[in-house]
Structures are given as C-alpha cells and as structure tokens.
Amino acid sequence: MDVSYDGTDFSGWARQPGRRTVQGVVEDALAKQPPGAAVPKSVVVAGRTDAGVHATAQVLHVDVAPLAGKTSSMLAVDDQGIPDLTRMRHRWNRILPADVRVLGARVAPSGFDARFSATRRHYRYQVSDAPWGVDPLRRNDTLAWGLPLSVDVLNQASEDLLGLHDFAAFCKQREGGTTIRELQRLEWQRVDDHLIRAAVSADAFCHSMVRSLVGALLLAGDGRRGAAWPVEVLEKGVRESAVAPAHGLTLVGVDYPPDAELAARADQTRNVRSSF
Template identity: 45%
Template sequence: MNFLNNSPAARVRLDLAYDGTDYSGWALQPGLRTVQGELESALGVLLRADQEPRLTVGGRTDAGVHARGQVAHLDVTAEQLAKWTGRVQDGRSGELSEAETARLRARRLNGVLNRTTRGIAVHSARIVPETFDARFSALRRRYEYRLRSSGARRDPLTARFTADVAHRLDIDVMQRASDELLGLNDFTTFCRAREGSTAVRDLLCFEWRVTEDGAFAARIEADAFCHSMVRAIVGAVVAVGTERIEIDELVRLRDARTRTSRFAVMPAHGLSLEEITYPEDKDLAARAEQTRARRVLDSSK
C-alpha cells in the first residue's frame, strides 16, 4: 500500500455501474473521454488532491461496453479519507455503520461526477484490506451479451444495449456450440494477443436465454478474460447459429489457436460487465498471487 506525506493510507473499494455508449472505454487515453478519466477527475476534486488518485479496475472494458458490476480500488491518505467522509452521524446512535458510511462516500462522489458527466453511478465506497486488489484478487467475472435475431421486434428503449444480427438465429444450436467452449482452454483464436501474455482461461458458464423483450442474452462467466474474448466467442457462436459454420468447425478453430476471419467479433454495445466475485478477506493475498502466475495448458492431458 502507498503512503503519502507520511500518513497511513486506506484502500477504498468502489462498486459502480456505467452506460459505456459515450465513453472511449475504461482506461485513460489522451484527448478522449473515458470512465477512468471521469472518475479520477472527480476524486481529485472531492479529495482536493495535488495529484488525481489512480484507480485499479477489476474488468477493463472497451469503448462502448457497459457495466452494472464494475469494481475498482484506490489508496488514499488518512487526511483525504477524512475529507471524503466528513462527520458521519445518523441523528440516532451518533455514528453511521460502515455500510452506511460507504454509501455516503458514494453519494458525495456521485455529486461531483454529476456536475460534469452522466451515465456513471458509484454505489459504494468502502474500506477494504490492503491485500484487496480489484484486478488480481478476483475469482471470476460475469458478462452478459444481448442481441436480436432478424425478425425480432425492435425495442428502441434497449437499442443502446442490444446488438442486431441480420439473420435468424437458432438459440438451441447456439447453446450446443457454447457448451463446446466451456472449461480450461487456450482461447488464442478469440483474443488479441499481448506479447508475453497467455490466453489460457477457464470458461465456467456460457448460457443463452430469451429475455422478456424478445432478445437473446448470453451469460458468460470465467476466471478472467483476455482482450476481445467475450465478443469474439459470442461472434463465433452466432456464426454457428446462422449456419455459417458447423459446431465441429468451431471446435477445430478453437484448437487451432489462430485468429480467423470465419466469424466476426460482435459490436461493443451489446456487452455488459455484470459482476466480479472475490474471495473472503483472508484469501485475498493468496488469490492475487495465484492470478499473477502465468497459466499454461497441460499438453499431456
């Protein structure tokens, strides 16, 4: 944990949501409006900091991707925490609970955010152990991808969050294709590889359902995802659902571990980060160490 101006620091976990339509993704980018940039700017104003605090995020979303269950953390000095929290009394027992205080911090941060931006909502800002890491301590991440098949009734109220497919889709076939991708695999076929990184991931859930408004929604859960993986595996399953490729070919493409043009990466606006799950406090450090270890497949199996 950082120590600023010789003051003991606290680690604060932010739970937040955002409509990603008008943002160039989560991460800071020069000259572009990003979720991280808006939050760090608001925190700088709220904490009256000489330098804007830096956030570590649990799931780095691309331009246009939304979030209902994003998590981030930052370190603050004792003086900054006092400015953020202020005097917290409920008028009954004198002191607010930590949960109430966390919501109060969130309201104050939202108040600053709302002066300059819309579409970002912080739900909680609570103190966590210094071993908590929003990125590396995560056990799993859950996304939802929404799309509409050709012929489905269009709903303008959900258009910002739902991708359109210009063909009819067979959801039963798509589910069978999704089942073939489950488990521990090398997902290089579906990722934009970064030098020195691995695309080995454990895909825990890939389930389709029909929503109340007639869209198809996929629940996709894994221990972690590499860049563009969710939109790519959805695109591959959609290709099966439109009969462009067969399930057997999908399996061969997965095992080839090579980028291909046989399916398209789906549009960003259909994707939302729904939840990030973490272990108990006593297991945070061990989980972070495990996550940082490079994963490989056992070729003997």
C-alpha cells in the first residue's frame, strides 16, 4: 500500500496507547474494511516517521488471509482470493481521516517486505529564510529560519558527510540498533526567493538522523558555525548538535530492487551492520 499523510496532528507513525498515530488510524480502517477473510495483523512500514513528520510516499505491507468466492459486500475477488483493491482503496479513504490517504494498493511480489526489502529512503526538508518567517500556507511543512542562509555553504558542509559512516553523533541511540549508515545524497537548492529545500537519501536512517543533520547544517549555513563543523561533529561521535523541528521533514520516496532480489535484500538488511 502507498500512503500519504500530513503528520501535524499525529504522534508519529507507530501505534501508542492513548495517542493518535498514523499506524493506529490505518489499522483501524483495515479492521473496518479487511482486505481478506479476517482482520489483518499489524502492518509493516518502510519508515517509522516521528511526531509531526509528513509523508507523500510511505510504503507498507500487510499479510492477508485469502477470501473464497465473493464477500458479503459483493466485491469481486481475484484468483488469489484478494478483493478489488481499487474499490478497497475507495472504501478505506472514506473511513480514514482527511490527513491520511491511501494512494494505491496491490498484491506484493513474493519476498517483499516494506521495511527490510527497501534499498533506500528519500526525504525532503524545507526551510524559509524570509525575514517575515514562512508563508502561512506552508507553515505545516516548512521551517521558518530567522537568518539568511547560504546554499553554497550548506552544500559545502554537506559534502563531507556523504558515504558510509557511523552517524552516532546524529542519531538517538536504540538498544540493539546500529548507527552505521550510508548517506547517499544531501543536496540543498533554493527553489524560490526565500524557500530552500534539502534532498536527503540513504540506505536507511537511524532515529532523528535527518533532523539532526539538518540542524547542524543550518547553523553552518547561517554563519554561526564554520562549514567544517558538521563533519567535526560526525568525527567526534558525540551527540551535541541541534535537532531541526519535525514539521519541515517529509518522506518522499522509497526504493526497492527488482522483484527477483526482494527476499535476498530483506535477508541482507536484517543482518545488523557493525562495521564499515
């Protein structure tokens, strides 16, 4: 399933007791309109976004028990026992709140895992350096920065962060997890007079990694730190940089290998990387 959401009023992706989460409302919709013979178990997502983070291209999968014949609602069922997913998408979107949409649904190829089969994730971070702040219509997905930013300095500071590194200085540690990641793209572009956009891609991201990188780079971009400071933080391995606010961040894409390589990629990803 391909899903888009405005993260403003969510406490992140992952279901939490007593909190409104994207996973919670998606699973509630699947429970009310199951895509199979029974209510599916918990969905698996490509990237667990934090509170306030948005997505235009989130990917998830769910295991489904096949149907036999027609459902009680007379939806057509294919040879695999799966109902018409175009009509199911319409039904889910009628159930879901307006800040979450299912964009598409299809039967996954053999070996597919939304999380572990992914080869890379793509994020966008948007910043306004206008002296008046941010356009009111962009306030939910763009950070207002109070100082003018140099795109040249931002790109210069970003270049040395690319590649395979231990990003412990830019991640919240999780027990049993690794902070070794391959940062494949980190580019800044001024797309309007006062609107700057960062494109960030990696094989995977550890917790708060993109926001921590952006926070450090913005301090270099406005001149309060030197262009070499972010890579110095990386080399020290000590978490000391600012973390940019969540609302400027959007998940905009997830890449997967060819169908024949999905299972192998999932096995490879499950092996926790401990060196580089």
